[in-house]
Amino acid sequence: MPSLFKKNPSPLHVSSPPYWKISSRPVPYEEALRFMEKRVEDIHKGEKAACIWLLEHPSLYTYGTSSNFxxxxxHPTDALPFSLHETGRGGRLTYHGPGQRILYCMIDLKTLSPTPDLKEFVKTLEIWIIEVLKEINIDAFRQEGLIGVWTKGPDQKISKIAALxxxxxxxxxxxxxxxxxxxxLSHYDPIIPCGIQNFGITSLRELGFSGNSNDIDLLLKKKCPFKSRI
Incomplete structure (x- = not known):
């Protein structure tokens, strides 16, 4: 897997693998946002290590900075069935809820390279998921010009399996x-996920995966590109 790590990372972080936080209950969105905001400031101050948080949200919708939701x-005149949350992340309107694995990554990009590159970081995250899915025999890929991880759904049409x-x-x-x-997946029906009209949404279950989030968590740790030096 391509790595962003350089030969001479900051000595402060050489032996500082990320802290893995795993939540067993659905985490309200505002609670998650407060944790991330605080962790980013603590990392900036040098008080906390990088953190990868695995969690699930109750059903809700979020929208990012790329559009008006x-x-x-x-159907703009219809009310959404779940709460809507504005967020400062990149991207557009999407759904979160039970049955998803959320990976919140609080990582100092300056420890990956003396010249931090957000596009390369996003690419590394996408490849991480692709490598995880390879472990369960699902062929996933990056789609040129689009963000996220893609695969062919049961109908053999290109569908998104992971949003970013x-x-x-x-x-x-x-x-x-x-x-x-x-x-x-019906909870995506009221929206145009991420503003993309021409591709569908799929899931591991729809593709034949019979495991659960615990199985995926193990693979995420196994294939994590940030095992040290961050």
Whole structure:
């Protein structure tokens, strides 16, 4: 897997692998946002290590900085079935809920390279998910010109399996990746996910995966490109 790590990382972080935080209960969105904001400031001050947080949200919708969310509603006059949250991450309107694995990545990009590159960081996150899916025999890929991880759905049409939205402050990332394990895909119906009209949404379950989030968590740790030096 391509790596962003350089030969001479900051000595302060050479032996500082990320802290893995795993939540067993659905985490309200505002609670997650408060944690990330605080962690970013603590990392910036040198008080905390990088953190990768694995969690699930209750059903809700979020929208990022790339659009007005109303542009991504299929029926603008209809009320959404779940709460809507504005967020400072990149990207557009999407759904979060039970059956997804959320990976929030709070990582100081300056420890990956003396010249931090957000596009390369996003690419590394995408490849991370692709490598995880390879372990369960799902062929996933990056789609030119689009953000996220893609695969062919049961109908053999290209569909998104993982969405990605990042925000950076002091060159420290937060927000992250949303991987569909077994969500109720009908909750995407009221929206145009990420503003993309021409591709569908799929899940690991729809592709035949019979495991659960614990199985995916083990693979995420196994294939993590940030095992040290951050």
């Amino acid at each position: 109303q542009e991504d509603l299929r 939205g990042i925000r950076v402050r002091h060159w420290i990332s937060f927000h992250g990746i949303c991987l569909n394990i077994d969500p109720d």
